[in-house]
Amino acid sequence: MARRPVNPPAEGWSLTIPHRLWTELSAHLFPFGGGAVLLAGHAEGARGPRLLAYDLITATNDTAYIPGEYGHRALAPSFVRDAAVRARDESAAYLAVHAHGGLDRVRFSSVDTASHERGYPALRQITGQTVGGLVFTPHAAAGDLWLADGSRTPLAETVIPGGNLLRLRPCPVTATPAGPGHDRQARLLGDVGQATLNRLRVAVVGLGGVGSILVEELARLGVGTLVLIDDDTVEATNLPRLVAAGKDDIGQLKTDLAARNAQRANPRIRLIPKATRVEHPEALNELALCDWIFLAADSASARHWVNATVQQFLIPGVQVGVKIPVDSAGCVGQIHTATRIMLPGDGCLWCNRLIDSTQLAIDMHPKAERDAARYVPGVPVPSVITLNTLAAAEALNHFVLAATGLHDDDHDHAAVIHRPRTRQRDLQDPRQDANCRWCTPAGRLGRGDSGSVVQTATL
């Protein structure tokens, strides 16, 4: 396949399509053309409003995608009606999709535009939601959105978080050369790759042994904005594992230490420290505005709330962990590090039995009751900086290659398990429960602001 353009994040309205949905849509659109409707939730984003595709309704050629009265083909009225009713009932955006020829550039034809002007005002009135048209080539996308408030706007970009974090625009972006500080790095990532990193907003949840390494390297890579989430303070036993920590830091917030290190690594970085647990609304609201989430906290509550944000707001992430089993006699078991890619619409942490519902219940207790709520008291687990580095490096390399489109395979998002004692390295594909309440269209996938992470009701 021809090399795709790499586009930095754009300002304005965006659409995110889960990788599995994009794979299905691509097979329907290319190379012979086809019609479809995407249903999408809504959320605010760091650079503008976001549409979050969660389901695809494909139109069967000749019955639902039929010869058009004005253009080549059109969606059949009954198909449009049924899809619009679903959009209305599910408070979802209705986005009609078709394909054009070409590869890196695309735009609507005059026939397309005339069709939008004939149909979308009425469709918007029927659904009460944002409606619009999208046109794709394999490497480009354009959109014409008719917003629920009566206005009309173009779609700035379409984001597909898969093995690579694709950003499709109507035509490729050219970037100015990276500054001298990142020259050697940009020789691999490209100027647009470097510009992409500079425009990303990345969260690190958990700023301990793994998180402090992530923050240091993300800042040096040139990531533009870091959201730092941890409510913990530095203890003496943390010092050997926290990057650039000293005795004077004992008792200080880990967010303060991480912010100081990030600033020293990159004085131009924008920092958003949140010294709270991740389930706090302030932290969740910041997470929902990110382009990528690193989960470096090992509690069940951190796993649950990050997993929820990944699926509900279609934000890719990676979970990083280190397991060092040592029994009461001091015997060391199979050490392993795990780097799990978290893709919206794919097998999530619940599907893969990586969250314990009882432990989650305990984690959600007030701090004063949390320890007492454990039937068997917890004991400190081993932690070693070299093992943390192994897991962090895997996660960071995956991120930087994904963000700049350098992975060989868009479909590869297997977890990486390292076993340092035997020097084995294995890949594990995630499994998915067909009816998962988080990562399938039957659940909260792509529901954005109307999903349960932020949805409230009055008691």
Add this chain to the structure above:
Amino acid sequence: MNTLASAITEAVEAVRAQFTGHPVEVVPDGTGGVFVTVEDVPVGPSYAPAVTWLGFQISAAYPDADVYPHYVGPLSRTDGQSHGPAVQSTGWRGQPALQISRRSNRRDAIVDSAALKAERIRLWLADQ
């Protein structure tokens, strides 16, 4: 006025229905969940007193999170024996309590509701 996820308000209503006739106190936990206390719950002749309160938290992560552990007022066994496994003296929300630690293995978030678990806990305690 407190706002809560609809799953929690539905769970609270189910608890009220499960324990119809019993006073049920519901207090927001400050992070999107609630503390629930059901009053005048019978725990059987094995205990003195034979009626007490049953308390638990339905957290903001419900129904994905289990409801665990449960708490009852201080109880003594009428046979003079000590409490068995999974029951230990502790405190809950500033008052002395017995903690009942019964996790739900192979829990189904849809089926294993807060109301059903509260009743199961009550029955389990009465059977000890």
